[in-house]
Each structure stands twice: as C-alpha cells, then as structure tokens.
Amino acid sequence: MRELDVAFLRRWLMWAAVRLAGVRKSGLSTLWRPGFGQLAALVAVTLPxxxxxxxxxxxxxxxxxxxxxxxxxxxxxxxIGGRRTSTGEPVKKINPPSFRWTPL
Incomplete structure (x- = not known):
C-alpha cells in the first residue's frame, strides 16, 4: 500500500482491521505468535x-x-390538542415517532 501512495494512518488502520479479522477467525492465541511487537502495534493503531x-x-x-x-x-x-371531527376522531392521522436502530 505504501507503493500505491496510501496515506500512513489509513494504511495502518487497514492493517489493524485485517489483523483483527484474522484474530477473530483464528482465535486470540494468534495474537501472541508473532511476538509482542505486533501486539503492541495492533493496540497502538486500533485504540485511536x-x-x-x-x-x-x-x-x-x-x-x-x-x-x-x-x-x-x-x-x-x-x-392532545389536534383538531377533531364531530365524532371525536382526529382530522388527520398522526404518525407516531419511531426510533429505528438496526445494529450491524
């Protein structure tokens, strides 16, 4: 990615994302195989x-x-205070608010 002129921070964030995906697939034990240097780099990049x-x-x-x-x-x-017909029904339908949260 360096040769493709990808900016430094973006390059390292992409590395960390790929590394975390590998850890997720292979298990936490893969964090310690490469040595402490990669674990420290992973933490230093992913926290920010x-x-x-x-x-x-x-x-x-x-x-x-x-x-x-x-x-x-x-x-x-x-x-409460909207206009109503003679039968007590609202003149227009009032749509209730909704808070839709769709997590990934």
Missing amino acids: GFLFVLIPGCVVLTALLVFYLAESLAFLLLK
Missing part, C-alpha cells in the same frame, strides 16, 4: 481508530435521541 469512530458515533446517537424526544413531544401535543 476506535476512538475516531466511537466519538462521532456517540455525537450522532445523542442527536438522534434528542430529535426523537422532540418528535415525541410534538406527537403528544398534536394527539
């Missing part, structure tokens, strides 16, 4: 990589939860 993904993920999840709460409040206000 996880933080790089985890921190924005938490920000997005928090924003989604705040938006869901705002939607829920609007739904309740519309449900």
Whole structure:
C-alpha cells in the first residue's frame, strides 16, 4: 500500500482491521505468535481508530435521541390538542415517532 501512495494512518488502520479479522477467525492465541511487537502495534493503531469512530458515533446517537424526544413531544401535543371531527376522531392521522436502530 505504501507503493500505491496510501496515506500512513489509513494504511495502518487497514492493517489493524485485517489483523483483527484474522484474530477473530483464528482465535486470540494468534495474537501472541508473532511476538509482542505486533501486539503492541495492533493496540497502538486500533485504540485511536476506535476512538475516531466511537466519538462521532456517540455525537450522532445523542442527536438522534434528542430529535426523537422532540418528535415525541410534538406527537403528544398534536394527539392532545389536534383538531377533531364531530365524532371525536382526529382530522388527520398522526404518525407516531419511531426510533429505528438496526445494529450491524
């Protein structure tokens, strides 16, 4: 990847992802076979990589939860104070909020 001009950090994150996939498939014992150097490199590369993904993920999840709460409040206000027909039915159908979370 160096010869293909892949940036340093991206190159090492890709190496760590492939290495972790190998560990996942072959078991944890494969971490100690190559020696302590590769284990230290793996930890040194994956921890910042996880933080790089985890921190924005938490920000997005928090924003989604705040938006869901705002939607829920609007739904309740519309449900309570919305216009109704003479039979007591709402004039328009009010869709309830939903928070769909589909983990990988």
